Amino acid sequence: MVKPFAWALCMILPLSGCVATSTPRYVIDSTSYQATGKSQRIKTIVLHYTVSDNERSIKTLTTGQVSAHYLILETRDDKIYSLVDESERAWHAGDSGFAGRTILNDTSIGIEIVNAGIKPEYRNTLNNGALDYHPYEHFVAFDELQIKKVAELVQDIAKRYDIPPKNIVGHADIAPSRKIDPGAKFPWQRLYNEYGIGAWYDEFDKQYFMHPDAFAAATIPEIKQAFRDYGYQINDTDAWDKASRDVVYAFQLHFRPQRPTGEMDLETYAILRALNKKYAGRDDFY
Ligand SMILES: [Zn+2]
CATH class of the missing domain: 1.10.101.10 (PGBD-like superfamily/PGBD)
Known part of the structure; x- marks a missing residue:
C-alpha cells in the first residue's frame, strides 16, 4: 500500500526509487518450453596480423579503438591472450562483409597474430593510398609456434560455434579494398590439410x-x-x-x-x- 504522500512523490519523481525491488512481479521460466528455431550468434572467425611487434600490438589492442578477442604473440611460451570475452564484440573487422552478412564485428570472433606483414623495404605509399598488390616474397613468414596456437584455437572455436569451413576467413576476405592481412604467407592450405581447418x-x-x-x-x-x-x-x-x-x-x-x-x-x-x-x-x- 502506497501512502498518499509517497504516491505523490512518485508522480513528481518517477525514477526516484518507487519501483519495488524486493518482490519481483514475474519470473522467467526457462525450462517449461524450448524453441527449436535457433542458432549460434557467432558465424565467422576472422584472422589478422598486427603489423607490429609484441609490445606495440598489446598497446594498440588494449588501449585504443581496435581490439580482438584473442592475441597470439611472438613468444616461446604456450600462452594465447584473451582480450575480449567471446560474448562481447571486439572491434577488429571494421567495414566488412562476407556470405551475405555485413558489420562482421556483430557475428565474428577476431584473432590477431603478431606479424610484421610486408617487409619494411617493400612498404610504400606510392599507390596514392590505394591497396598495393604485393607478391608472395614481400610478406614476412609466420612463426611456427604461432601457427600451432592459431590452429588449436580456431579448431576449438569452430567446434563450439559450429562454424562452416568457408566462414573461417582472413581480414582481406571480408574487407578486400582496405585490408590484405593475414597475407600471402598465412598457411591456409596447411591448416586445412593438417588440422581440418577452413576451406580448401x-x-x-x-x-x-x-x-x-x-x-x-x-x-x-x-x-x-x-x-x-x-x-x-x-x-x-x-x-x-x-x-x-x-x-x-x-x-x-x-x-x-x-x-x-x-x-x-x-x-x-x-x-x-x-x-x-x-x-x-x-x-x-x-
Ligand atoms: Zn586485420
Missing part, C-alpha cells in the same frame, strides 16, 4: 575446371557471380575495376598465395569454381 579446394576439381575455352567464354558478370556465390562482396559493374581486382587479390592471397596479382586468370577461376562445387549452399539466415 580439391586438386582434381581444379584440374577439371582448368579449361582455357571455358574461361575465355565466361563473362565478367558470370565470374563476379561466382565470387558472390562463394561469399565475397563484389560490385556488379562489367569491368575489372580496382575494387573488383581487390577482391581477386584477396581471393588469391587466400587460395593461390604463391602468385597473387589482382588479375583474373584461368587458374584463379578454376580454383573458385572448384571451391563453389565443394562448398555449395549457405548457412542459416533465419
Whole structure:
C-alpha cells in the first residue's frame, strides 16, 4: 500500500526509487518450453596480423579503438591472450562483409597474430593510398609456434560455434579494398590439410575446371557471380575495376598465395569454381 504522500512523490519523481525491488512481479521460466528455431550468434572467425611487434600490438589492442578477442604473440611460451570475452564484440573487422552478412564485428570472433606483414623495404605509399598488390616474397613468414596456437584455437572455436569451413576467413576476405592481412604467407592450405581447418579446394576439381575455352567464354558478370556465390562482396559493374581486382587479390592471397596479382586468370577461376562445387549452399539466415 502506497501512502498518499509517497504516491505523490512518485508522480513528481518517477525514477526516484518507487519501483519495488524486493518482490519481483514475474519470473522467467526457462525450462517449461524450448524453441527449436535457433542458432549460434557467432558465424565467422576472422584472422589478422598486427603489423607490429609484441609490445606495440598489446598497446594498440588494449588501449585504443581496435581490439580482438584473442592475441597470439611472438613468444616461446604456450600462452594465447584473451582480450575480449567471446560474448562481447571486439572491434577488429571494421567495414566488412562476407556470405551475405555485413558489420562482421556483430557475428565474428577476431584473432590477431603478431606479424610484421610486408617487409619494411617493400612498404610504400606510392599507390596514392590505394591497396598495393604485393607478391608472395614481400610478406614476412609466420612463426611456427604461432601457427600451432592459431590452429588449436580456431579448431576449438569452430567446434563450439559450429562454424562452416568457408566462414573461417582472413581480414582481406571480408574487407578486400582496405585490408590484405593475414597475407600471402598465412598457411591456409596447411591448416586445412593438417588440422581440418577452413576451406580448401580439391586438386582434381581444379584440374577439371582448368579449361582455357571455358574461361575465355565466361563473362565478367558470370565470374563476379561466382565470387558472390562463394561469399565475397563484389560490385556488379562489367569491368575489372580496382575494387573488383581487390577482391581477386584477396581471393588469391587466400587460395593461390604463391602468385597473387589482382588479375583474373584461368587458374584463379578454376580454383573458385572448384571451391563453389565443394562448398555449395549457405548457412542459416533465419
Ligand atoms: Zn586485420
